[in-house]
Amino acid sequence: MKRLIAVILSVWVLIGTTAAQQTETEKYFDGCYIKKTMQNALDWQLHHPSHKLWDWTNGAFYAGVFAAYETLESENIYKAIYAMGESTKWKPGPRLHHADDHAICQTYIDMYRVAGEKKMIQPFIETMDEFMVTPYQTAEIRKITWWWCDALFMAPPALVKLGVTLDDNKYLELNDKLFKECYDLLYDKEEDLYARDIRYKWDEPGIETTKEANGKKIFWSRGNGWVMGGLVRVLKELPENWPTRDFYLQNFKEMAAKVVELQQADGLWRASLLDPDSYPGGEGSGSGFFTYALAWGVNNGILDKDEYLPAVEKAWVGLSSLIQPDGRVGWVQPIGADPRKNFSAESWEVYGTGAFLLAGSEIIKLER
Structure with missing residues (x-):
């Protein structure tokens, strides 16, 4: 009898623990939680600016x-973006x-669509007019205009x-x-991933490439x-x-x-995507952009919901765990051209916060 009671008690403890874990997980998908977390991350970052405002990091x-402005519908966020543009x-x-x-011109155009002030896009129009008539100077590494994969988030x-706005x-x-x-230069069709640039392509004549510790690319x-985020933002338009x-x-x-x-x-x-054992900590900026892209794909019926929703949910819970008590998005790898830079809970960068806000703006739309 005592043994039966002990078994019953163990089952109830297990059920209670599982229910508590499910409740804890569910909080991350509550609209109020998502908005509050986005606002806290945004507030922290706006009070800790970094880099020139036109820099790619701030792009x-x-x-x-801007995604947070659309999600939170806050006049104060609009004013912050407007002040940046001014x-x-x-x-x-x-x-x-x-x-x-x-990259920063994405936001200028978004603001123009709201405010209709031509000054917001005229400098970019003039820049692109000059761009299209000025030959690009190639080099051994820089064989094409967009020669590194990050560029596919920045400019496309x-x-x-701009083209859609101006028809x-x-x-x-x-x-x-x-x-x-x-794409032709950097996309690896065997792995379905982009090399950072030509220096990371194994099949490029005359280019010495390094490997990860496990021998993978x-x-x-x-x-x-960056690429997946860029694809989302191109496909949306x-x-x-x-x-x-x-x-x-x-x-x-x-x-x-x-x-x-x-x-x-x-x-x-x-x-590093193919050698996770050498990089045991989850990285905030890459994870943020992947979460954003996958959630957008599910929300727009491009990715199968049954197949991809569990990954999106798991990603958002993981991403939320990187938020520090003061609101900062931690565990963001510093600026660099490859994975080999250390980072920690204290590591932050403005692009990490940008990725988190983009992710939140799609997570809140999920129909679960």
């Missing part, structure tokens, strides 16, 4: 800030052909947004050309996160009948399938 951050005079960065310096959404296909056509060049989490839309859609689906395979037990992704 990613303010993409997230400070930069709504100009891109100074490097004409460099995709990084065009800005170009496509001018020349910007979409330019994006198609430059995006496809980058180096595929950087954040670099591929492209007309349904645009001739090359299926190319972007196929690339997105291939990468999504691979990325889910590489998700770790804690829901996050490691700084």
Whole structure:
């Protein structure tokens, strides 16, 4: 009898523990929790600015800030974005052909669509007019205009947004050309991932490449996160009948399938995708962009809900665990061209916060 009672008690404890764990998990998907966490992360980051406002780092951050503005419907967030634009005079960065310096223009265009003030996009229009008539100077590593995979988040959404806003296909056509060049150079069709740049391609004649400790190719989490985030932001804009839309859609689906395979037990992704054992901590920025992209795919019926929703839910719970008590998004890898930089709970960067805000803006739309 005592043994039976003990078994019954054990079962009840197990049921109670499981229920408590489920309740704890569910809180991460409550709309109020998501909004509060996004607001706290945004507030912390706005009070801890970093880099020049037109810099690519802030291009990613303010993409997230605008997503937070749409999600939270806060006039104060709108004012913060407007103040940023006024400070930069709504100009891109100074490097004409460099995709990084065009990233901030995504937010300028988003703001123009709300406010209708031509000053918000005129400098970018003038920059692109010059861009299109000025030859790009190639080099051994920089063989094409967008020669590194991160560029596919920075410039393509800005170009496509501009073309759609102005109803001018020349910007979409330019994006198609430059995006496809980058794809042809860096996309690994065996792994369905992008090399960071030509130095990480094993089959490139005359280029010495390094390997991970396990002998696998180096595929950087954040670099591929940039690409998936960029694909989302291009697909959101492209007309349904645009001739090359299926190319972007196929690339997105291939990468999504691979990325889910590489998700770790804690829901996050490691700084190096194919050698997680060498990078035991979940990395905030790459994981943030993957969460954003996968959630968007589910929300828009592009990714099968039954197959991908569990990965999205696990990713958001993992990502939420990186939020520090003061609101900062921790565990963000510092600036660099590959995974080999240490980071910790204290490590933050504005693009990590941007990725988190973008993720939150899609997670809150999930129909679970």
